[in-house]
Amino acid sequence: MNKIRVNDLKYRYPHSEKLALNDISFEIKQGEFIGIVGKNSSGKSTLCYALTGLVPHFFKGAYGGQVFIDNLEVMKTEISDLSLKVGLVFENPFSQITGSKFTVIDEIAFGLENMGIEREEMSTRIEASLKLLDIEHIKEKNPFSLSGGQMQRVAIASVLAMRPDILILDEPTSQLDPQGSDEVFKVVESLTKEGMTVIMAEHKMEKLAQYSDKILLLHEGKLIDFDTPQKIFSKKDILDYGVSPPIFTKIARALNINKEDSLLPVTLNEILTISPINSERGEKK
Ligand SMILES: Nc1ncnc2c1ncn2[C@@H]1O[C@H](COP(=O)(O)OP(=O)(O)OP(=O)(O)O)[C@@H](O)[C@H]1O
Ligand SMILES: [Mg+2]
Structure with a gap:
């Protein structure tokens, strides 16, 4: 079942002349882990905002096309309703942390209080989130006393x-x-196994290659391709889009190591399972 459907999405920020998103269409199924890649200013953050309703409801501007989350059309749904279905973690945890709470626990509780979640259910959820992100030991600390990494974990937990x-x-x-x-x-990865749909803009290609089901490649607001990491990183013109493939793909290209389907491997594991290397290793035993 499609969890997200984007049809001919176009968007321009207020007072801007160029489209930040230019005629984008794709569909995402429930439980998929999707990476978004592209060089600086290609539209990754803007696309994230369009999937949460911040574009157009908060940022305003000129908007065309449609984004559906389940059967809700983002343009016609209030952010408060969308936020029950879609959660956004910003790049900079300072944007996420409320600044009004003195402990990590209260910080995580803030969103739940706004949702009207009962006290008991709230504690269960907070404990589970603290555990999942491995931040139980800092739960009484002030969020602003934490390191960037810890703060980001608190942002994700909340x-x-x-x-x-x-x-x-x-x-x-x-x-x-x-x-x-x-x-x-x-x-x-564990969240997607439980059925959560995850979309992540990220520059760490090795990680996306290892974990994502599919990758959205953006360039100057356009969707260049949406396919498996193997297909995306095997593209001959990938460097033209400011995307540097995983090191394993570069090595494989240099050594002319192709998979059976003639695509390039994207992880070390894939390189090791390619038959010529395997048989050579077998012979040496
Ligand atoms: N608030 C804004 N007002 C006007 N233009 C904006 C605004 N935010 C982003 N843009 C423009 O929209 C385009 C897409 O920017 P966006 O931030 O989505 O790119 P990005 O791929 O997330 O870049 P980065 O890798 O730097 O995070 C860029 O041309 C950018 O200058
Ligand atoms: Mg960005």
Whole structure:
């Protein structure tokens, strides 16, 4: 079943001359993990906003086409109703953290209070989110005393506590060290296994190659391609879009290692399972 449907979406910010999103159409199924890639200013954040209703309801501007979340048309649905279905984690946790709460627990509780969730259910959800993001030990701390990585985890926990069907993350790992990034991807993977649909704008191609089902490639507001990581990273002109494929894909291209379907491998595992290498390794045993 399609969870998200985007038809001919066009969008221009107020006082801007050019389209930030230019005639975009795609569909996303429930439980899929979708990566959004593209160079700076290609429209990744704007697309994230369009899926949550911030575009056009908050940013205003000129809007055409349609975005459906389940059967709700974003243009015709209030942000408060959309926020029950779609959660957004911003790139900068400072944009997410309310600034009015003195502990991590209260910070996570804030969104739940607004939703009118009962006290008992609230504690259950807060505890589960703290555990999932591995931040139980900082639950009494002031969010603004935390490191960037910890703050980002609190931001993700506060969105997850609202139990959205769809989670959108705009470069959520940009503040995190490699271990922190790994943890975010693992959490996201476990959420998609439980049926959550996840869309993540991200510059870490190795990670997207490993975890995502499909990748949306944007360039100057246009959707260039929407396909598996193997198809996207095998594109001959991928560098023209300012996207540098995973290191394993670059190595495979240089060494002319293709998969059976003539696409390039995108992870180390894929390289290792390609038969010539395997048989060579077998012979040496
Ligand atoms: N608030 C705004 N007002 C006017 N134009 C904007 C606004 N925000 C973004 N834009 C423009 O919209 C286009 C798409 O920007 P967007 O921020 O969506 O790109 P991005 O792919 O997320 O870039 P980055 O990798 O830097 O995060 C750019 O041309 C940008 O200058
Ligand atoms: Mg952005």
